[in-house]
Amino acid sequence: MQRLSLSVDRSVSPTSYRHDACACGECDLLIPATELAEGESLACSRCGHLQSRHLPHSRVRPLAFGLATLVMFVLCNSFTFMAFSSHGLGREMTFLQTITTLVDAGYLFLAVVLSVTLIGFPLVYIGSVMLVVWRLDKSLHPHAMRSLGRLLCRIRPWLMVDVFLIGVLISLVKLMGMADVSMGLGFWAFVGYSIMLVLTISSLDTHWLWQQLFGHVEVALPEQGAVTAREAGLVGCHICGALNQEGENRCQRCGDHLHSRKPGGLQRTLALLITSAILYIPANIYPIMDTVFLGDDSPSTILGGVVLLWALGSYPIAAVIFIASVMVPLAKLIALFWLCWQVGAGKAHSPLAKLKLYRLTEFVGRWSMIDVFVVAILAGLIRLDNLMTIYPGPAAVSFAGVVIITMVAAMTFDPRLIWDLQEGEQKLE
Incomplete structure (x- = not known):
């Protein structure tokens, strides 16, 4: 089973940051990685659930x-x-x-x-x-x-x-x-x-915090077919939001137990x-x-x-x-x-x-x-x-x-x- 790569990079611009690809915690929709400018927020396109906010003066x-x-x-x-x-x-x-x-x-x-x-x-x-x-x-x-x-x-x-x-x-x-x-x-x-x-x-913003602590989780989303994380064989962590391969017991970023549902x-x-x-x-x-x-x-x-x-x-x-x-x-x-x-x-x-x-x-x-x-x-x-x-x-x-x-x-x-x-x-x- 291929593991996702975890890259630690804390040299983040103070005015923008890239939010990792994730799965919505309320509808499981896959959301691609998104660059967020200061003051912007990212929400699920299907259910509107807020995923992350890039707040000013985050630290x-x-x-x-x-x-x-x-x-x-x-x-x-x-x-x-x-x-x-x-x-x-x-x-x-x-x-x-x-x-x-x-x-x-x-x-x-x-x-x-x-x-x-x-x-x-x-x-x-x-x-x-x-x-x-x-x-x-x-x-x-x-x-x-x-x-x-x-x-x-x-x-x-x-x-x-x-x-x-x-x-x-x-x-x-x-x-x-x-x-x-x-x-x-x-x-x-x-x-x-x-x-x-x-x-x-x-x-x-906890998702921003986890990325600052342990870096990005690099994952390639399917170009077509799979809409949700479960269909793509992925599991979104409900604590840090990182995507993990299905079958993993613990999240590779925050270490919490993983479960698709x-x-x-x-x-x-x-x-x-x-x-x-x-x-x-x-x-x-x-x-x-x-x-x-x-x-x-x-x-x-x-x-x-x-x-x-x-x-x-x-x-x-x-x-x-x-x-x-x-x-x-x-x-x-x-x-x-x-x-x-x-x-x-x-x-x-x-x-x-x-x-x-x-x-x-x-x-x-x-x-x-x-x-x-x-x-x-x-x-x-x-x-x-x-x-x-x-x-x-x-x-x-x-x-x-x-x-x-x-x-x-x-x-x-x-x-x-x-x-x-x-x-x-x-x-x-």
């Missing part, structure tokens, strides 16, 4: 934004995040206390979720970006570089700092009707932390969806938080919180909570079940419309975590001895499980299966 911007992110993170943990006062009693909360309060209350699963998505993964991502980009022209063990590069690609969907910020704003609206609330310097530093993290992510087929996705559907029931039946006021315990479900916000006149916030916490998880479950049924039943019509539905479900899934973050903020802040205290309810754990498992289910679904059906029908014709 300086990630380092600058990454450093600013770390500075903002230190500042948001050095000052008061929020302050709450009612009937002469008050409490101040730091950012880290939203997590430590959950630990004290025995909700270790929720504490781990917040720790990982708000602190652990973001700091690992920023540190890895800065180290890899800084060492582009210097010697670093190739196995370490490959491990860091793969880590960057895998943890990116789990960075939820921006979602938490929206949860803080919703919590602020809820608290305004109960007592006086003030935002400390830590909150404004957290806003900067969120913005800088988003800018760091958007300033780095995601392993497990529809069975893995369906198993995760069924688990999410089961958890969705207690997530909406049981209280998501308990409010104790002067000894009176008032549990509140997700829908109960929406109704309360609506009654208080906070119509936009009630709508956001209802859509993000009720409609989006349910719609995502239905959409993924429908896509699995369409693929399993061999329905080949409208592949692009199905792909757009899949992209939508994958994009909105993480925003359902807003309600969990709201509960964590309220539980961390409102602890006024015997006057008023808020505790997370059992539904918070179930709902966090629904969000996480549906996100994993969307990741395990392979959208290329949608296009395989259409190609099969075309061959029969």
Whole structure:
């Protein structure tokens, strides 16, 4: 079997670079090598999936934004995040206390979720970006570089700092009707932390990074006949985008495991969806938080919180909570079940419309975590001895499980299966 050649050439023009031939990760279409000028992007001609962007100042911007992110993170943990006062009693909360309060209350699963998505993964991502980009022209063990590069690609969907910020704003609206609330310097530093993290992510193109680290993968595409990588006997790496010969176990550029289609087929996705559907029931039946006021315990479900916000006149916030916490998880479950049924039943019509539905479900899934973050903020802040205290309810754990498992289910679904059906029908014709 002939291996593809890997040529390392880091003498790339600052105003242009050649993007290697690749296979679209969403429809498997072969895309020839393309020269990209600064500011240009490359998208699949069949499904429109973005393959790469040649961003200006590709090396300086990630380092600058990454450093600013770390500075903002230190500042948001050095000052008061929020302050709450009612009937002469008050409490101040730091950012880290939203997590430590959950630990004290025995909700270790929720504490781990917040720790990982708000602190652990973001700091690992920023540190890895800065180290890899800084060492582009210097010697670093190739196995370490490959491990860091793969880590960057895998943890990116789990960075939820921006979602938490929206949860803080919703919590602020809820608290305004109960007592006086003030935002400390830590909150404004957290806003900067969120913005800088988003800018760091958007300033780095991973395909460009892999080519800078380990050079080009030279491959000759068939002049006619084969349209997809599978038809040409090639496999596109889902981490670095390099094309490899079918039958290779690992990508020759990034070292990740190769598979023409995601392993497990529809069975893995369906198993995760069924688990999410089961958890969705207690997530909406049981209280998501308990409010104790002067000894009176008032549990509140997700829908109960929406109704309360609506009654208080906070119509936009009630709508956001209802859509993000009720409609989006349910719609995502239905959409993924429908896509699995369409693929399993061999329905080949409208592949692009199905792909757009899949992209939508994958994009909105993480925003359902807003309600969990709201509960964590309220539980961390409102602890006024015997006057008023808020505790997370059992539904918070179930709902966090629904969000996480549906996100994993969307990741395990392979959208290329949608296009395989259409190609099969075309061959029969």
